Amino acid sequence: MYYGYGRGLGYGMGFDPMYILVIIMAILCMVASARVSSVYRKYARTRSMSGLTGAQTAMEILRRNGITDVGIAHVSGELTDHYDPKSRMVCLSDSTYGSNSIAAVSVAAHECGHVLQHYTGYVPIRIRSAIVPAANIGSKAGIPIIILGMFLSFSPLITIGIWVFSLAVLFQLVTLPVEFNASHRALIMLEEYGILGHEETDITKKVLSAAAMTYVASAASAVLQLLRLVLLNNRRR
Numbered sequence: 225m226y227y228g229y230g231r232g233l234g235y236g237m238g239f240d241p242m243y244i245l246v247i248i249m250a251i252l253c254m255v256a257s258a259r260v261s262s263v264y265r266k267y268a269r270t271r272s273m274s275g276l277t278g279a280q281t282a283m284e285i286l287r288r289n290g291i292t293d294v295g296i297a298h299v300s301g302e303l304t305d306h307y308d309p310k311s312r313m314v315c316l317s318d319s320t321y322g323s324n325s326i327a328a329v330s331v332a333a334h335e336c337g338h339v340l341q342h343y344t345g346y347v348p349i350r351i352r353s354a355i356v357p358a359a360n361i362g363s364k365a366g367i368p369i370i371i372l373g374m375f376l377s378f379s380p381l382i383t384i385g386i387w388v389f390s391l392a393v394l395f396q397l398v399t400l401p402v403e404f405n406a407s408h409r410a411l412i413m414l415e416e417y418g419i420l421g422h423e424e425t426d427i428t429k430k431v432l433s434a435a436a437m438t439y440v441a442s443a444a445s446a447v448l449q450l451l452r453l454v455l456l457n458n459r460r461r
């Protein structure tokens with residue numbers, strides 16, 4: 225009985241059932257990011273009742289929390305909003321900075337949520353900041369090390385590659401509580417400070433949960449990829 229060829233197909237880096245799952249997850253990531261753009265665009269046309277812009281919202285939230293050493297910057301691009309803890313800048317994109325839409329106000333409040341996480345010493349964001357350098361190495365070098373290990377048929381190198389890659393996966397996982405918590409803080413502050421009305425925060429929930437789904441999809445995709453690498457490596461041995 226000869227089954228060597230079938231084995232090679234099933235156990236190599238080529239076709240395997242997990243690979244189909246990885247592809248499905250990659251598609252889900254694309255769907256999630258297309259959805260956040262469409263939800264954002266939809267509510268970017270709905271003006272908030274208070275009329276505050278994204279930048280004014282951020283200013284108001286920082287003021288209310290007594291934060292005086294964080295600035296607000298206008299950055300180019302769409303949905304490129306972020307908080308940069310190094311320069312202490314809330315960076316708001318073209319569609320957020322000067323817009324008074326509910327979508328813009330929601331995103332600005334979310335970024336301020338990240339500011340407050342840093343200020344209150346929120347543990348997951350501290351862990352995330354600490355592993356950024358390792359995660360960067362992991363996402364760049366992990367897969368190339370694994371491929372090199374397979375090319376040289378040197379198992380220890382593959383194992384090292386998997387460990388390095390798992391740092392990038394860990395980063396994606398720690399990102400989840402950080403993002404959910406920033407959105408949660410945003411919702412509470414927008415209502416408490418009277419920046420948005422109760423009905424308006426329903427839209428905030430929609431916008432921010434669509435954004436959160438992109439993080440969930442990419443974390444799930446990364447976990448799946450890691451799992452597949454571990455299984456393939458175990459089968460090789």
Ligand SMILES: [Zn+2]
Nearest residue numbers: 334338403406
């Ligand atoms: Zn965020």
